[in-house]
Amino acid sequence: MGGLRELAAAFVVPGPSGVAIRAGLKGLTGQDETVLRQVGALLGSLASRDLKVRCAAGSAHVSEQWAWRKRALTGQSSSRWAGSITKATHDQWALARRSQLAHIHSLRAGVETITHRLAQPVGAKGAKGVPGGYRFEREWFAKSRRLHVLEDRLERVRADWEAGRVRVVRGAKKLLRSRHHLRAAGLTEAQWRSRWEAERWFLQADGESGKRFGNETIRVTPGGEVSIKLPAPLAHLANAPHGRYVPACRVRFRHRGEQWADRVAANRAVAYRIHYDVDRGRWYVTASWQNPPVTTVPLSAARAGGLVGVDMNADHLAAWRLDTHGNPLGAARRFDYQLTGSAQHRDAQVRHALIRLLHWAARHGLALAIEDLDFAAEKTREKHGRRKRFRRLISGMPTARLRARLVSMAAGLGVAVVAVDPAYTSRWGAQHWQKPLTSKNRKPTRHDAAAVAIGRRALGCAIRRRTAPPPHDRSDRVGHRTVQAASDAPGREGPRPRIPGPRTRSVPPGRGAKAGDQCAHNRSGHTAEHEP
Structure with a gap:
């Protein structure tokens, strides 16, 4: 058992820290879709520029630069849109940074494993938990070449990590690479272009407690009416007061709708994201909020x-x-x-x-x-x-x-x-x-x-099941127990612990004069039998 690793203690998993629900925007007119596309494209271009600035700053980015980025975006949209864009940019950069560190750990583990197996003789068998050598010389040679490839990758990723440089693609890297393999992806150029543009749109706004219905930028009333605060360059498209646009549709959240309605009625923060599903040709709105920490x-x-x-x-x-x-x-x-x-x-x-x-x-x-x-x-x-x-x-x-x-x-x-x-x-x-x-x-x-x-x-129990006692009687004439205490186990010959509760015998267990003396329990040759 010395080679087994130490087990971590069991714990109760905490509940979710947030909730996200989705509903469809049904009944949109052609004008509504045109406005949503223009707003998403404009804010998406601003988000792309802001991400470029954030990636150029690297790990040396400070709060003053964040404030400068937000001021630069405010004049082209609004203060709230600028806040949502900068926050989304920061989250995307932080996610890329964590993924970069995980990639470094993965490459390092691969290099260490290959190095260990190359040092073993060809055909050597591995021990418990430790891999052995490679099977054939051909495999050994191929892995020696792969080792150099992984070392080169690890060196490049480490250099990016130390320089604070990340590589992020708005719209997903997989979709970007499929542009050069349209036939394999089963897409035409027009279909790929529509997907690419939809993925790069930006139509999301963070909630704000104390404001009307919990969000000033994208607002959804308890009755399901949606209104969007248009950016400054698109203010001429407004069809409602204060530069807002109200689509001709109503939203109904079927899942957790009562929780959402309670938050909206109490003016508690609710974040919204509007996105377009290219495959279905439908628009959706996602509402999300944070749950208070629950014990x-x-x-x-x-x-x-x-x-x-x-x-x-x-x-x-x-x-x-x-x-x-x-x-x-x-x-x-x-x-x-x-x-x-x-x-x-x-x-x-x-x-x-x-x-x-x-x-x-x-x-x-x-x-x-x-x-x-x-x-x-x-x-x-x-x-x-x-x-x-x-x-x-x-x-x-x-x-x-x-x-x-x-x-x-x-x-x-x-x-x-x-x-x-x-x-x-x-x-x-x-x-x-x-x-x-x-x-x-x-x-x-x-x-x-x-x-x-x-x-x-x-439950805190050992996985090993408790062994049944010997059959017929208390002796071991039919065979020993399947599990025996080791000879060096402490307390193996000592008395059993005192178990509280009523007993049928006159002397409770553990109270006898020789309870701990196993030699006195029907053992021949005990010294007490030879005393005068």
């Missing part, structure tokens, strides 16, 4: 009454209910989903599986126990080598989306979520629980056993 339930309260251990897999969720002592109850449950097809289809599959799981847990008043998974370091091709199928499997598992959606949906239903360390759950679950839970009518899988292991770890 999560204590871990002891989440454990009270038992919980449900959940094992996340590539095509299903394996769940098993456990009582407060860690004993599996009933049969395992399986919630299937398919991660194929379009992104909308995959997302709908995940939501459907999660809502069935949550309704089952809420019906029994139980918390959920999940693994604190993070496959960011597991997706590298250098770690798993030829195991392409396994790499594709873990790369396709939406662990972050599953956890985010699970936590958000569980908070809405009042179900607590406990996260545990994922180390060894599948291995130890199959080792200690798969065979004992197998019966004539029940065939649990390795994933079902892992769900039991996850639940026991969340």
Whole structure:
């Protein structure tokens, strides 16, 4: 057991910090769409210029430069539009900076892995957790060349990091590269151009508490009327007082509409984003706001009454209910989903599986126990080598989306979520629980056993199951227990701890004169038997 890593403690996952809901802008006229396109194109060009200025400043950017950028944009739009643009620019630059650091860590891990494997003899087998050498000389030669490629990339990215230089594309780099491969992308030049322009539009405004309906730039009334504060160059397109434009449509938020209506009526901050879906040819508005920090339930309260251990897999969720002592109850449950097809289809599959799981847990008043998974370091091709199928499997598992959606949906239903360390759950679950839970009518899988292991770890119990006593009587004539204490285990020959409660014997356990003297318990040759 010396080679096992230290396990992290279980904790209750905090609820979501924000909410985002979406509704369609139905009934727009041709004039409305023209105005929205002109406003989005104008603000998008201003956002592109501001991003260029921010990237040129690098890590030496200070608050005075931020104020200067906002003043420069105010004259071309408005103070509130300028504030939204500069904030979005700053967030985009910070995201690119974090991604750059993650790329450095990934390249460094690849270089270290290849360097270690090249130093091993060809064909050498790896130890536990440590990879061995490469199989063939041809593979060794190919990896030696790849090592130089990764080292060159790492050197360039490190230079960018030290200089504070990031590489950002407004409109997505993938869409930009598809311009040179239109046939492979299945697009015409006109279709690509419409997508590119729509992605680079800017029509979003941050909320402001205390202002009318929580937002002065993009305003949505409780009745669903949308109005937009036009930038200064487009003020002549206004059809309402104070330079505002009101489209001929009404918005209705079906999901969390009551929460949104309460915030709008109380003039609390609500941020809006208007965007155009090129594939569907529809306009949408997204409303978002921040939730106040909510105190999560204590871990002891989440454990009270038992919980449900959940094992996340590539095509299903394996769940098993456990009582407060860690004993599996009933049969395992399986919630299937398919991660194929379009992104909308995959997302709908995940939501459907999660809502069935949550309704089952809420019906029994139980918390959920999940693994604190993070496959960011597991997706590298250098770690798993030829195991392409396994790499594709873990790369396709939406662990972050599953956890985010699970936590958000569980908070809405009042179900607590406990996260545990994922180390060894599948291995130890199959080792200690798969065979004992197998019966004539029940065939649990390795994933079902892992769900039991996850639940026991969340309850604070050891994953190893308690060994049954010997049959017939207290002697060991039919064989020893399957699990014995090691010879050097402290207290292995000592008395059992005092258990409070009524006893049938006259002397409670632990109170005898020789309770700790195992030699005196029906052992022949004890010194007390030979005393005169």
